[in-house]
Amino acid sequence: MTSAQADALQRLWPRYGVDLADATQIQARFSRPAPLTLEIGFGSGEATLWRAQQDPTRNVLGIEVHRPGVGGLMLRAAQADVDNLRVACTDAVEFIEAMPSASIDTAIIEFPDPWPKKRHHKRRLVQPAFIAMLVERIAPGGSLLLATDWADYAEHMLEVLEPAPALRNTAPDGQGYAPRSAMRPPTRFEERGLRRGHSVFDLAYRRV
Structure with a gap:
């Protein structure tokens, strides 16, 4: 962790940080209620900040246990004066x-x-157990978007998600992988995978 990231964790937590106790009333931690985008495991937070900036009419919540990534995201959010972003540094x-x-x-x-x-x-x-729990917290009509650059994990995701009764695959043919989501900007993680010769697999589901 850099000194700037450590400073941001302490100095900016009151503005951007949310604790486990905030989860039950998560909208109260934002400046106003709005549709909530949740990103699970955001790494360095490049895409998380991008999403918050691209659509200020939404609230964006990122969850990440890697403290340097959390500090770095809060620092960049403060520099950009982004107000519709909050961060939890805890088990997702x-x-x-x-x-x-x-x-x-x-x-x-x-x-x-x-x-x-x-x-x-x-x-x-x-x-299966995690997806069932997560889907219960997605509003009807809401979306679940996933991406991976590991082919066998992509297959595993399909095996878990396709049988989920409350999810509908929104790929053009109603099954399999989806086109790249407009909500997914390029990141260093993706670029690293591509350099290694990996393909990227997108999955898109809607809560019914």
């Missing part, structure tokens, strides 16, 4: 569990840790 599952039902308009999971070794696949975030 615990935080989302505490959120009210139907409180999320759009949930985003992009380039999560692939846990590439087969014996570690059970550690992957996208699992």
